[in-house]
Amino acid sequence: MVFDLDLIKKLYAGLPAKVDSARKLTGTPLTLAEKILYAHLYEPAAKAYTRGKDYVDFAPDRVAMQDATAQMALLQFMTCGRDQVAVPSTVHCDHLIQAKTGAVEDLKNALNVNKEVYDFLSSISNKYGIGFWKAGAGIIHQVVIENYAFPGGMMIGTDSHTPNAGGLGMVAIGVGGADAVDVMAGLAWELKMPKLIGVKLTGKLSGWASAKDVILKVAGILTVKGGTGAIVEYFGEGADSLSATGKGTICNMGAEIGATCSLFAYDEKMADYLRATGRSEVADLANGVREHLRPDEAVYANPEKYYDQLIEIDLNTLEPHVNGPFTPDLAWPISKFAEAVRANNWPERLEVALIGSCTNSSYEDISRSASLAEQAIAKKLKAKAEFTITPGSELVRHTIEKDGFLKTFDQIGGVVLANACGPCIGQWARHIDDPNRKNSIITSFNRNFAKRNDGLASTHAFVASPEIVTAFAIAGDLTFNPLTDTLKNEEGKDVKLDEPTGVELPPKGFSVDDPGYQAPAADGSSVQVIVSPESQRLQLLAPFAAWEGTDLKGLRLLIKAKGKCTTDHISMAGPWLKFRGHLDNISNNMLIGAVNFYNDKTDTVKNELTGEYGPVPATQRAYKAAGIGTVVVGDENYGEGSSREHAAMEPRHLGVRAIIVRSFARIHETNLKKQGMLALTFNDKADYDKIQEDDVIDLNGLTTFAPGSQITMVLTHKDGSKDNVILNHTYNDQQIEWFKAGGALNVIRAQFAK
Numbered sequence: 001m002v003f004d005l006d007l008i009k010k011l012y013a014g015l016p017a018k019v020d021s022a023r024k025l026t027g028t029p030l031t032l033a034e035k036i037l038y039a040h041l042y043e044p045a046a047k048a049y050t051r052g053k054d055y056v057d058f059a060p061d062r063v064a065m066q067d068a069t070a071q072m073a074l075l076q077f078m079t080c081g082r083d084q085v086a087v088p089s090t091v092h093c094d095h096l097i098q099a100k101t102g103a104v105e106d107l108k109n110a111l112n113v114n115k116e117v118y119d120f121l122s123s124i125s126n127k128y129g130i131g132f133w134k135a136g137a138g139i140i141h142q143v144v145i146e147n148y149a150f151p152g153g154m155m156i157g158t159d160s161h162t163p164n165a166g167g168l169g170m171v172a173i174g175v176g177g178a179d180a181v182d183v184m185a186g187l188a189w190e191l192k193m194p195k196l197i198g199v200k201l202t203g204k205l206s207g208w209a210s211a212k213d214v215i216l217k218v219a220g221i222l223t224v225k226g227g228t229g230a231i232v233e234y235f236g237e238g239a240d241s242l243s244a245t246g247k248g249t250i251c252n253m254g255a256e257i258g259a260t261c262s263l264f265a266y267d268e269k270m271a272d273y274l275r276a277t278g279r280s281e282v283a284d285l286a287n288g289v290r291e292h293l294r295p296d297e298a299v300y301a302n303p304e305k306y307y308d309q310l311i312e313i314d315l316n317t318l319e320p321h322v323n324g325p326f327t328p329d330l331a332w333p334i335s336k337f338a339e340a341v342r343a344n345n346w347p348e349r350l351e352v353a354l355i356g357s358c359t360n361s362s363y364e365d366i367s368r369s370a371s372l373a374e375q376a377i378a379k380k381l382k383a384k385a386e387f388t389i390t391p392g393s394e395l396v397r398h399t400i401e402k403d404g405f406l407k408t409f410d411q412i413g414g415v416v417l418a419n420a421c422g423p424c425i426g427q428w429a430r431h432i433d434d435p436n437r438k439n440s441i442i443t444s445f446n447r448n449f450a451k452r453n454d455g456l457a458s459t460h461a462f463v464a465s466p467e468i469v470t471a472f473a474i475a476g477d478l479t480f481n482p483l484t485d486t487l488k489n490e491e492g493k494d495v496k497l498d499e500p501t502g503v504e505l506p507p508k509g510f511s512v513d514d515p516g517y518q519a520p521a522a523d524g525s526s527v528q529v530i531v532s533p534e535s536q537r538l539q540l541l542a543p544f545a546a547w548e549g550t551d552l553k554g555l556r557l558l559i560k561a562k563g564k565c566t567t568d569h570i571s572m573a574g575p576w577l578k579f580r581g582h583l584d585n586i587s588n589n590m591l592i593g594a595v596n597f598y599n600d601k602t603d604t605v606k607n608e609l610t611g612e613y614g615p616v617p618a619t620q621r622a623y624k625a626a627g628i629g630t631v632v633v634g635d636e637n638y639g640e641g642s643s644r645e646h647a648a649m650e651p652r653h654l655g656v657r658a659i660i661v662r663s664f665a666r667i668h669e670t671n672l673k674k675q676g677m678l679a680l681t682f683n684d685k686a687d688y689d690k691i692q693e694d695d696v697i698d699l700n701g702l703t704t705f706a707p708g709s710q711i712t713m714v715l716t717h718k719d720g721s722k723d724n725v726i727l728n729h730t731y732n733d734q735q736i737e738w739f740k741a742g743g744a745l746n747v748i749r750a751q752f753a754k
């Protein structure tokens with residue numbers, strides 16, 4: 001058993017009282033999302049929280065991390081002084097495996113190429129009580145739903161499709177690595193109380209329509225931004241009729257509408273899935289608190305009163321959809337798709353069809369797709385497009401192999417890839433004769449932005465259900481409508497595919513030889529974390545230095561950034577991804593995308609020590625070597641974009657002392673505070689203009705730093721004249737403590753040292 005039954009027992013034991021007290025506080029019947037959120041408050045609530053407005057501290061039950069984001073999260077966690085993680089946590093090696101020839105060979109290569117990263121993640125997991133899922137074990141979200149997700153739980157995961165666990169009734173939210181560090185270290189996790197979007201599902205799916213089509217349709221209605229800041233809660237008899245994994249698919253792709261997460265209420269389908277995956281005890285326990293794992297009856301009766309927005313979808317009439325290209329919210333019912341392909345001049349010939357991934361590789365998905373492949377064999381058809389199958393986990397792969405589905409796919413030309421992200425995240429060495437040729441692919445994945453799958457701007461990527469993708473693989477033509485059209489078989493006869501059929505759960509049960517799980521050591525104190533001092537990809541972190549206790553004098557301006565400065569401008573992705581576990585190496589991308597106010601160039605700033613212009617990171621390293629602190633000045637909404645902690649850690653590592661801007665993106669501001677950095681804003685935004693390139697800068701008022709206090713920046717210009725600029729901050733007492741200690745993790749370390 002890899003899941004923590006005691007944790008679930010404890011949560012369920014306290015659930016009735018917590019739900020009751022939340023109902024009293026709000027004075028209204030409760031949706032399921034509210035029940036779960038109020039049951040996971042870090043401190044008991046004194047008042048009802050306003051949706052879309054109040055920031056709330058939560059205590060999630062679990063943390064899951066994928067291998068790309070886990071590296072820096074765990075390197076930071078190591079410095080906080082804890083012997084063990086504060087909540088059950090897992091690491092999943094899925095993002096670093098490149099798809100090239102097929103599962104066996106690709107996995108072998110990945111184990112070789114990524115050895116030092118895997119050794120590090122394995123050893124650090126072993127030491128700190130973290131469950132470790134090896135490369136090849138499966139994709140984070142599939143492994144989580146098979147092993148850890150449970151109704152009424154709350155988890156965070158360092159991947160945007162973490163909401164997949166909503167298929168088992170869990171509030172599961174994708175976050176950055178810094179948030180994972182907080183929760184593993186035992187700190188509160190802050191989130192703005194989400195708004196709630198209700199989606200009422202009536203009727204029942206039939207024929208070609210599948211759960212994927214529900215979310216493809218919702219994406220078309222709400223668009224890629226429509227779910228921002230909201231939890232999407234599905235309910236109604238249609239919701240209860242969907243398999244747990246179908247629910248998971250819908251929740252997974254809620255990320256494509258920007259939703260905080262998506263959620264289904266506990267029902268028989270979830271109980272069935274829990275039992276099929278070896279968790280009967282969890283189903284029994286959930287049955288005991290069933291009413292608290294579903295919205296109150298009054299919410300069902302009057303949903304428009306309790307959700308901020310309400311959508312209704314009739315599953316009886318839902319058509320299969322194909323969404324794309326280039327965005328997942330461009331939704332086409334299959335009956336309109338061929339016309340759209342022709343009208344927009346999208347390449348009609350389908351080159352590659354890819355099924356599986358964390359979104360759609362359940363037993364139900366695979367059995368329905370295999371039913372089409374079986375028909376193709378019987379009707380003397382072969383896949384005309386390249387066809388790949390990515391199982392979401394070894395449990396799924398082993399079971400579908402045993403039940404003969406993989407052999408069926410092989411017979412129509414399908415290639416099984418490793419149980420990993422592969423082509424979904426651009427880890428795909430695609431074989432294409434001309435990378436500039438406009439071409440079409442279709443996947444059962446979730447995202448289809450330009451270049452996402454194969455790095456090619458010429459690729460038109462569409463998203464559909466695995467059964468529609470399989471039908472297209474057989475047809476090799478995007479203007480084919482499997483519901484109405486016929487295909488020519490090897491004998492020249494016109495044949496038609498019948499509706500797919502499948503089963504939700506394996507009739508002979510799931511089975512696996514080696515799931516690929518490594519349990520942590522019971523006592524990890526003697527375990528050594530493996531990081532080679534010569535490594536270019538990994539570097540152990542030293543704690544940042546505490547504040548020296550004085551005002552800061554004689555600082556220089558590193559860069560006055562002009563206009564938009566997102567976390568991508570501050571810490572670029574792309575080729576830098578491989579250094580995510582090496583702070584010093586990745587710091588060579590610090591602010592290289594920011595535009596210098598004084599010359600309108602990127603990565604070219606003046607080094608006041610030499611008078612020469614040079615790259616930002618090298619200039620900052622020169623100041624650091626000379627023992628001179630610097631400030632970075634920015635414009636509005638500085639640090640918008642992802643929650644990437646590297647954007648805060650890099651300046652801290654290289655010796656920048658303060659980031660002074662017109663306004664901050666909130667998450668980046670918090671990340672800076674956590675790293676012990678000064679994050680300050682102009683009291684008068686026009687003072688941005690007073691800063692000159694050659695200024696010497698003092699920051700006064702730090703010795704009296706307190707909530708609501710102000711800092712005075714004294715600018716001594718080159719001609720000797722001076723300007724005093726008033727700066728504001730939003731630090732509370734605890735955050736000031738972080739600043740003084742040199743970072744939030746230093747505060748925790750001090751607590752554990754006592």
Ligand code: F3S
Nearest residue numbers: 161357358421424425
């Ligand atoms: Fe991996 Fe793609 Fe899912 S990157 S986690 S398979 S969304």
